[in-house]
Amino acid sequence: MRLHGTLMLCLIAGLLFGCQEDRVTAERPQNLDAELVRTLNTVGVESAIVSQRTLYPYHFVQDSDELNTLGRRDLMVLARHFKDRAGAMNVRRDDTSVELYEARVARVLAILKEAGVDADRLALSDGMPGGDGxxxxxxxxxxxxxxxxxxxxxxxxxxxxxxxx
Known part of the structure; x- marks a missing residue:
């Protein structure tokens, strides 16, 4: 009887540990899938930012030349892109005052220079996104x-x- 109880206890312990291993193994593909989706979304968003290559007034703190979180992210994507290639990008003025627009352009150029972008290889304007078309x-x-x-x-x-x- 004692042997029977010991065998039963070993069997239950084996089943519990066996089930635990399956659960850990099952979590790995879900984590991988989630990371793949995040990576694909990031690549897609960055491709769109490079294709548009435009900063709008909503990329800045209102009535300021300071970039907001979205503006900093988009400008860093553009900085990585233009670091190794020449091109054109836009900073839209819309109804912003001339003084504020010039301050925003100066801020963008300073950040790009700090990120290693050669200003001589970059044309900055108040153009439409994606170029002239x-x-x-x-x-x-x-x-x-x-x-x-x-x-x-x-x-x-x-x-x-x-x-x-």
């Missing part, structure tokens, strides 16, 4: 050529962007 007439020509190559019909556009067949 392409004239709508050129886009229509490209779409027409693509449609002709594929045999598809190209809709005619009225003013206001309404497609007419």
């Amino acid at each position: 392409m004239a709508s007439e050129r886009v229509i020509v490209i779409l027409s050529e693509t449609a002709a190559d594929s045999g598809a019909e190209m809709p005619m556009l009225q003013s206001g962007g309404t497609a007419v067949r």
Whole structure:
């Protein structure tokens, strides 16, 4: 009887420890999945920041040349990007006073310089995000050529962007 009780105790202890191992193993993939999702989100956000390459008034503390948390994060992403390459970025003025806008531009340039960006390789302006883009007439020509190559019909556009067949 004593042997039977000892065997039962060993069996229960083995089951408890065995279940514990499975739980620890099961947690690892969830942690890995969560980290992968965070990494992919970060890469996507940083790609969007580089593509837009624009700081807006909402990136600054109101009525100040000081960057807020979002502004500091976005500017650091841009600094890493422009550290090794030339390019253009924008600081939007909108309805900000000339004096405040100039102070914001000076602050941005100082932070970029401190981060190792060569100011001679960077054009800073009050431009639109993503660059000048392409004239709508050129886009229509490209779409027409693509449609002709594929045999598809190209809709005619009225003013206001309404497609007419």
